[in-house]
Each structure stands twice: as C-alpha cells, then as structure tokens.
Amino acid sequence: MNADLSLYLVTDAALCGDRGVVATVREAVAGGVAIVQLRDKDASDAQTVDLLVELSHAIAGRALLVVNDRLQAAVDARSRGARVDGVHLGQSDASVRAAREALGPDALIGLTANTPAHLDAVRALPPGTVDYVGIGVIRPTSTKPDHPPALGVAGFRTLAALSPVPAVAIGGIGIDDVTALREAGAAGVAVVSALCAVEDPHAAARAFRRAWRGQRPPRVLSIAGSDPSGGAGIQADLKAIAANGGYGMAAITALTAQNTRGVRGVHVPPADFLRAQLDAVADDIEIDAVKIGMLADAEVIRTVGDWLAARRPDTVVLDPVMVSTSGDRLLDSDAEAALLDLASHADLLTPNLDELAVLSGCRVGDWPEALAAAQQVAARTGALVLAKGGHLAGDQTPDALVGADGVIVEHRGARIDTTSTHGTGCSLSSALATLSARGKDWPEAVAGAREWLRESLRAAGTLDVGRGNGPVSHLAGLWQRGALETRPSPDDVRDAWWVSIAEVRADIDALPFIRALADGTLGRDRFLGYLAQDALYLREYARVLAEAARLAPSTQEQAFWAQSAQGAIAGELELHASWLTPDTGTSATTFSAEPSAVNTAYLDHLRAAAFSGDHAVLIAAALPCFWLYTDLGVRLHAGSSGSMR
Numbered sequence: 001m002n003a004d005l006s007l008y009l010v011t012d013a014a015l016c017g018d019r020g021v022v023a024t025v026r027e028a029v030a031g032g033v034a035i036v037q038l039r040d041k042d043a044s045d046a047q048t049v050d051l052l053v054e055l056s057h058a059i060a061g062r063a064l065l066v067v068n069d070r071l072q073a074a075v076d077a078r079s080r081g082a083r084v085d086g087v088h089l090g091q092s093d094a095s096v097r098a099a100r101e102a103l104g105p106d107a108l109i110g111l112t113a114n115t116p117a118h119l120d121a122v123r124a125l126p127p128g129t130v131d132y133v134g135i136g137v138i139r140p141t142s143t144k145p146d147h148p149p150a151l152g153v154a155g156f157r158t159l160a161a162l163s164p165v166p167a168v169a170i171g172g173i174g175i176d177d178v179t180a181l182r183e184a185g186a187a188g189v190a191v192v193s194a195l196c197a198v199e200d201p202h203a204a205a206r207a208f209r210r211a212w213r214g215q216r217p218p219r220v221l222s223i224a225g226s227d228p229s230g231g232a233g234i235q236a237d238l239k240a241i242a243a244n245g246g247y248g249m250a251a252i253t254a255l256t257a258q259n260t261r262g263v264r265g266v267h268v269p270p271a272d273f274l275r276a277q278l279d280a281v282a283d284d285i286e287i288d289a290v291k292i293g294m295l296a297d298a299e300v301i302r303t304v305g306d307w308l309a310a311r312r313p314d315t316v317v318l319d320p321v322m323v324s325t326s327g328d329r330l331l332d333s334d335a336e337a338a339l340l341d342l343a344s345h346a347d348l349l350t351p352n353l354d355e356l357a358v359l360s361g362c363r364v365g366d367w368p369e370a371l372a373a374a375q376q377v378a379a380r381t382g383a384l385v386l387a388k389g390g391h392l393a394g395d396q397t398p399d400a401l402v403g404a405d406g407v408i409v410e411h412r413g414a415r416i417d418t419t420s421t422h423g424t425g426c427s428l429s430s431a432l433a434t435l436s437a438r439g440k441d442w443p444e445a446v447a448g449a450r451e452w453l454r455e456s457l458r459a460a461g462t463l464d465v466g467r468g469n470g471p472v473s474h475l476a477g478l479w480q481r482g483a484l485e486t487r488p489s490p491d492d493v494r495d496a497w498w499v500s501i502a503e504v505r506a507d508i509d510a511l512p513f514i515r516a517l518a519d520g521t522l523g524r525d526r527f528l529g530y531l532a533q534d535a536l537y538l539r540e541y542a543r544v545l546a547e548a549a550r551l552a553p554s555t556q557e558q559a560f561w562a563q564s565a566q567g568a569i570a571g572e573l574e575l576h577a578s579w580l581t582p583d584t585g586t587s588a589t590t591f592s593a594e595p596s597a598v599n600t601a602y603l604d605h606l607r608a609a610a611f612s613g614d615h616a617v618l619i620a621a622a623l624p625c626f627w628l629y630t631d632l633g634v635r636l637h638a639g640s641s642g643s644m645r
C-alpha cells in the first residue's frame with residue numbers, strides 16, 4: 001500500500017489519561033495525523049477488537065488505522081465491519097508473511113527493524129510483503145521500557161539507507177527532531193507521548209505537520225470546473241492559492257463556456273478521467289490540501305469521494321456548488337445526496353445561504369436561521385461550516401465559523417460597494433484551504449481569508465474585466481505592496497494604507513453618529529455635546545502637537561507641528577467658543593464637562609505616545625486624526641459617505 005506515513009500516532013492509554021484513547025485519536029487526526037496504531041499491551045484481545053471498531057468509526061477514513069502485534073484482532077475487527085488497514089509487528093510477533101496472507105495485498109503491514117540483519121531479512125521477503133519498517137529508538141524513552149539501544153539521528157540515517165522499504169522513525173521523538181529525521185531519510189515520525197500526553201493533541205499534530213512540511217509552500221489541489229474568463233473555477237482557485245502563499249494544482253471536473261455575463265454550456269469529461277488526473281498528481285506530489293468546487297453529477301461526486309477515501313490529504317475544503325447565482329438548483333437529487341455524503345469527508349464546508357438551505361433542509365431567510373442551519377449541517381457531517389452572509393439583504397456581510405456546538409467565531413463588516421463578485425465563493429474556499437495547509441487553525445484561516453477577499457473585492461473595480469459581474473482582484477494585495485515594482489511610491493504606500501484600513505473606515509461610516517451627521521438627522525444637543533468633548537480633546541491634542549514640534553528632527557517639521565498646535569488652540573477653540581456659550585443653549589458646565597471615557601482613553605493613548613520621546617511613535621499616533629478627519633469631512637461635505645475615495 002502506498003501510504004502517507006509522515007505523522008504516525010501510536011496510542012498509549014495511560015498517557016492519554018482522562019481524555020481517553022478515542023478522543024485523543026479524534027483530535028490528533030483532525031490536526032493532521034495520517035496513520036494511527038492502536039497499541040495496548042494490557043488490553044485483552046476482545047477489548048482490542050472493540051477499541052479497533054470504535055476507532056474505525058472515530059477516524060472515518062481520515063487516517064489509516066493499524067493495530068500493534070495482534071494480527072487476529074485486526075481480522076476480527078474487520079469481520080465486524082471496522083476499517084482496519086493493517087498491523088505493525090515486532091521481531092518477536094507473528095510473521096509478516098502470515099499477516100500478508102491474512103489481511104490481503106492491500107493491507108498495510110509494518111515491521112520493526114533495528115539492525116542491518118533485520119533489514120536484510122525484509123529484502124529477502126517476497127516484494128510487497130512489508131510496506132514499511134519502524135526503526136528506533138531515536139533516544140531513550142520510558143514509553144517502551146524494553147526498547148533497544150538508542151540510535152540517534154545518525155544511527156537512524158544509517159539504517160534507513162539500508163531499508164528496501166520506507167522507514168518510520170520512532171522512540172523519544174519530539175517536535176524538534178522532525179526536520180533532522182526527515183532529512184535523515186525518514187518517511188515519517190511515529191510518536192506516542194508527544195501526541196498522547198499533551199493538553200491539545202490537535203494543536204500538537206498541526207505543529208508536527210508544519211515541522212514536517214518545513215518552509216515550503218503547501219501544495220493545494222483544486223478539484224473544480226474551468227471558467228475560461230478567469231474569474232471563477234480552477235482559474236480563480238489557482239490565483240487565490242498563490243495569493244495566500246500556496247503552490248496551486250488543479251484537476252478539472254468540467255469544462256464550461258462562460259464569461260462575466262453567464263454560462264453558455266458545460267462539458268463533463270468521463271469520471272474515470274477525473275480519477276486519472278487525481279491519481280497522476282497524488283502518485284507524484286504530496287498533496288497538503290484539496291479544495292473541492294463544482295462537481296457536475298453523482299458519478300463525478302462519488303469518484304472524488306472514493307479518491308479521498310484512499311488518499312485523503314490533511315485538509316479538505318468543500319465548496320458545495322449546488323445553486324446558481326440566479327437561485328437555480330444545479331444538481332439532481334441523486335447528486336445532492338452524493339454531495340451530502342462527500343461532505344462527511346471534508347474538514348470545512350463553505351456553502352452560500354441557498355446551498356446551506358439545501359444541505360440542511362431548513363429555511364434560511366436571515367442570519368440567525370443561517371447560523372442554526374450551519375450548526376445542524378456541522379453536527380450531521382462532522383465538518384465545520386463557514387456560514388457566509390454575502391447574500392443577505394442590507395449593508396452588512398457577516399461570516400461565521402460554525403461547529404456542531406454552535407458559533408466558533410463570527411466576523412461582521414460593511415458590504416463592499418462593488419459588482420465584481422464573480423468567483424468570490426471559489427476564491428474564498430481556496431484561500432481557506434491554503435491558509436489551513438500553512439498551519440493556521442480554522443479561526444485564523446477564516447480571519448485571514450476573509451481579510452484577503454475583502455481586499456480583493458475593494459480592488460476589483462481596477463481590473464475592468466467583462467461587462468457583467470467582474471472578478472475579484474486576487475493579487476491586489478501583492479500589487480499594492482509593490483511585489484511587482486522595485487519600490488512602491490509614497491502615494492502607493494498611502495493608497496495601500498487606505499486599502500488596509502478600509503474595514504475600519506467602513507465601520508466608522510456605519511457609526512450612527514456619522515450616519516446621522518451625514519443625513520442631517522443628528523440632534524442639536526447630540527452635536528453640542530460632541531463639540532464640548534471635542535473642545536476638551538483639542539486642548540490636550542494641542543499639547544501633543546507641541547511635543548511633536550519639540551521632538552521634530554528638522555526645522556521644517558518643527559514649524560509644521562508648532563503651527564498645527566497653534567491651530568488646534570486658536571481656530572478650533574474659537575469655533576467651539578462661538579457654539580458652546582449660554583446664548584447657544586449650552587451652559588458653562590456643558591463646556592467644562594469632563595472628558596468621556598472614550599475621549600479619556602484616546603487622550604491617554606496620545607499622551608503616552610507623546611511622552612515616549614520618540615518622534616515617529618508620536619506622529620504615528622497623531623496623524624490618523626489628521627487623515628481621517630479630513631477624509632470624513634471631504635466625503636460628508638460631498639454628501640456621500642458610501643464611496644471611499
């Protein structure tokens with residue numbers, strides 16, 4: 001069997017503690033463990049069979065499952081319907097030939113080998129009898145008191161070089177050993193205490209996977225349709241993967257004739273050719289993550305499901321393309337049922353609201369209903385669900401990561417004013433798969449992918465592609481950060497800053513006070529109260545600007561800051577004085593009101609920066625007031641607080 005041995009968990013009931021073996025395995029597999037070995041010297045044969053059956057259900061095809069020593073237990077568990085992929089045998093356990101005979105040609109048979117003679121014996125066996133060897137111990141370990149002498153990495157390297165089959169390192173391995181062992185020729189690392197005896201096996205497994213992967217970009221395979229206009233499908237996926245730091249690959253499930261104004265036709269190649277594409281990639285390249293998009297019919301869906309069952313990468317994101325933008329169901333009932341089955345192979349699902357309604361069978365008319373439906377789908381499939389609010393009415397577009405127990409994290413933000421939304425679902429799911437494959441946990445991946453997509457949407461208008469709904473600008477971030485020029489101009493840097501804080505600006509625009517100011521409904525007292533606070537603010541702000549003048553490195557800057565300080569006192573206070581007097585309906589006490597909590601916090605921030613003695617820190621703290629005030633004033637004056645600039 002051609003197995004992924006990279007991260008190999010060997011269980012130990014005592015080290016798993018109160019959490020137990022099954023929960024430990026479930027968490028570690030979710031974190032990226034590729035193969036699990038049930039090892040328990042104290043359990044009876046019957047207990048071992050029972051636990052194999054339970055582990056088989058818990059793993060559900062997400063990793064391989066083998067048993068230590070007990071060949072009959074593997075046979076018996078299989079007869080009870082458990083998926084037991086094989087057995088690991090020591091030099092004094094049953095023979096590997098008997099194991100191969102009992103479990104068949106597709107089973108995974110491992111053998112312990114600690115000397116060159118052991119490896120010579122493997123070489124003498126019929127090819128295909130042993131799939132891998134376990135070589136150890138790397139260093140002494142209390143987990144296996146009767147362990148052989150420690151080899152160290154060098155000793156492992158020597159033996160691995162003699163092995164006719166892939167060699168897994170074991171014994172006293174920690175996260176810091178991974179790179180050296182991989183460079184010494186290990187096909188994987190087998191660990192017990194480093195995954196069983198830790199607080200968070202999921203996080204530990206992800207750390208091991210990151211260490212195993214090293215600094216190379218993750219390999220992300222898109223399994224989706226082709227959109228020749230470049231805005232959606234594998235074309236969008238490849239751009240999104242690259243923009244988020246991955247190496248993109250693509251197996252095409254369908255060819256479409258489409259542009260930004262719609263789909264003219266779809267051609268679905270034979271499903272066995274899709275399988276051939278998938279196997280061709282997997283046979284040659286270690287795939288770290290897959291993103292699954294358009295799957296045209298039940299046969300194609302089942303083909304992908306069968307492939308995942310045999311060669312599942314660490315991360316699987318399924319974007320369940322089931323409903324067209326116009327609301328038409330794209331799949332027949334057989335295909336929808338097959339897609340729901342496929343969903344149980346995924347780590348994360350990214351349905352839009354219409355697809356969430358189909359998957360859950362619930363009404364999804366508003367955001368609370370979307371969250372409830374997402375929780376129901378998560379509970380049913382075992383996958384996490386990203387509920388996407390983009391199709392909601394109104395000017396808010398929330399997203400929420402939801403699990404079986406409810407909302408894990410929710411993001412809110414104003415809708416970005418653009419019609420260039422073609423391919424946003426494809427792009428987002430590809431970004432999520434890539435960020436997860438780079439080692440981010442799902443909340444981090446969701447936050448990063450959402451921010452990247454919003455930046456791509458904000459810049460989409462600059463592409464000017466097609467006369468329909470155009471694509472997002474997948475590489476906008478790279479372009480704006482000057483990745484394609486030698487050095488961004490000050491204007492480019494300023495523009496990039498505006499783009500990077502666009503969500504903050506959108507939130508400011510959405511503030512009730514600003515909206516009331518913009519549409520003329522702000523009450524007089526509210527405005528006078530604001531002026532009173534602003535006057536208190538300006539008095540202190542002037543001191544900060546004076547400090548900036550004092551610290552300024554050049555006379556020109558010194559003059560600028562001194563004039564600004566004078567302006568804060570003279571011009572603004574004079575304006576407030578003309579408003580905040582008894583004949584304008586405010587009493588002296590209004591004017592001398594104490595700074596509000598927000599005002600105080602802001603002033604404390606500025607004072608801390610001012611008296612840090614660092615000019616750069618001071619002007620970095622002081623300038624946002626200048627820039628945002630001007631920006632807001634200009635847009636309010638222009639009577640529009642929607643378009644940014």
Ligand SMILES: Cc1ncc(COP(=O)(O)OP(=O)(O)O)c(N)n1
Pocket residue numbers: 008010037039068069088089090091093110111112133134135136144168170190
């Ligand atoms: C992956 C792997 N390698 C070596 C061993 C040790 O197996 P064995 O020699 O049978 O010793 P016990 O595990 O039975 O004490 C292993 N279990 N897994």
Ligand SMILES: Cc1nc(C(=O)O)sc1CCOP(=O)(O)O
Pocket residue numbers: 010039112134135136137141142143144147148170171172173190191192193194
């Ligand atoms: C199960 C086993 N077999 C070994 C061998 O050398 O064959 S060492 C070992 C235990 C490894 O535990 P830990 O990762 O906690 O050191």
Ligand SMILES: [Mg+2]
Pocket residue numbers: 068069088089090091093
């Ligand atoms: Mg043994």
